[in-house]
Amino acid sequence: MKKLVLSLCLFAAAAGAQELLRIVNGVEERASVPAGLPAVVTNAYAERLYATGYRPIETVNAPHSDWCTRAVRTVNLTNGVYRVEWIECPVPVPLDRVKLTTAMLGLPDGTNLLASAMSVPSVAEWFVSDPVYTRGSELALAMQRLLGLDQASLEALVKPSAADSWMKGQQE
Numbered sequence: 001m002k003k004l005v006l007s008l009c010l011f012a013a014a015a016g017a018q019e020l021l022r023i024v025n026g027v028e029e030r031a032s033v034p035a036g037l038p039a040v041v042t043n044a045y046a047e048r049l050y051a052t053g054y055r056p057i058e059t060v061n062a063p064h065s066d067w068c069t070r071a072v073r074t075v076n077l078t079n080g081v082y083r084v085e086w087i088e089c090p091v092p093v094p095l096d097r098v099k100l101t102t103a104m105l106g107l108p109d110g111t112n113l114l115a116s117a118m119s120v121p122s123v124a125e126w127f128v129s130d131p132v133y134t135r136g137s138e139l140a141l142a143m144q145r146l147l148g149l150d151q152a153s154l155e156a157l158v159k160p161s162a163a164d165s166w167m168k169g170q171q172e
C-alpha cells in the first residue's frame with residue numbers, strides 16, 4: 001500500500017497541476033496539487049488527496065452528436081484512474097407520416113416498395129400509428145432491408161420526414 005501511495009505521490013509531483021477526481025455520493029469533486037511547491041509539500045499534499053479518494057482523470061473526446069444520436073457521458077474507475085468516456089446513443093425521432101410517405105414514393109419503384117413494406121404487419125402498424133425512427137433499431141434495420149438501402153441512405157430518406165416540432169426543439 002505504501003508503495004502505491006509513493007508511486008501516486010511521485011506521479012502527482014511530476015504532473016504538477018494534474019487534475020484529480022473523486023466521486024462522493026454520486027457527486028464529482030475535482031482537485032489538483034498546486035504547481036511550484038517544494039517536493040516535500042507536494043508529496044504530502046498528493047498523499048492527502050489520494051488518501052481521501054482522489055485519483056487521476058483521463059478524458060476521451062465526445063463523439064459528434066447528430067439529429068438522431070446523442071453522446072452520453074460515463075465515468076469509470078479502472079486501475080486507479082478515472083476515465084471519462086462517451087457512448088453514442090440513438091435518440092427516437094418522431095416522423096411526419098405524410099412527409100415520410102412522399103419521400104418513400106419518390107424512390108425508384110417507390111409505390112411497390114411502400115406496398116411491400118406495408119405488407120409486413122409490424123411495419124404497417126408502426127407506419128399507421130406514430131412512426132418514430134431510431135438508428136439501429138429492429139424496425140430501422142427491417143426498413144433498410146425492405147427498401148434495399150444502407151443506413152446512410154435510409155437516414156437521408158427519413159431525416160426530412162422528422163416532425164417539424166421535434167427538429168425545431170433540437171435546434172434551440
